[in-house]
Amino acid sequence: MNPNELQLDVSAPLVFVGYGIENERLGLDDYRGLDVKGKIVVTLRGFPKGLPSEEGSHLGATKLEIAQEHGAIGYVGVDTLQSLHAWPWKRRQETADEPDFAWVGTDGRAYQDAP
8 A cells, every 4th residue: 555646545444442542551552452453443532531631632642653553554533522522523624624644754755654
């Protein structure tokens, strides 16, 4: 799979991984017992209620990297009431046409190993 192709169609099984976060110190491992290699992970957006916001924000920002480390080839985030409160749909619509891609090199090309 080459993420630098102009058009890329991906078909793979979906695997729900909760919030899709891992942190040994906090006892969180949403990937425990799951095989996501070559699959598309589906996560809840945000982080679990009761988790300190600073740690939750950091863990939320690492979801894509964690998915990649586990061999996932794609990512889908599903809203929760908490995530919709923090990032309302109307705000997302206002920024929907802005470019967004993870794992882009300084040369502007996507890394070949990016899911």
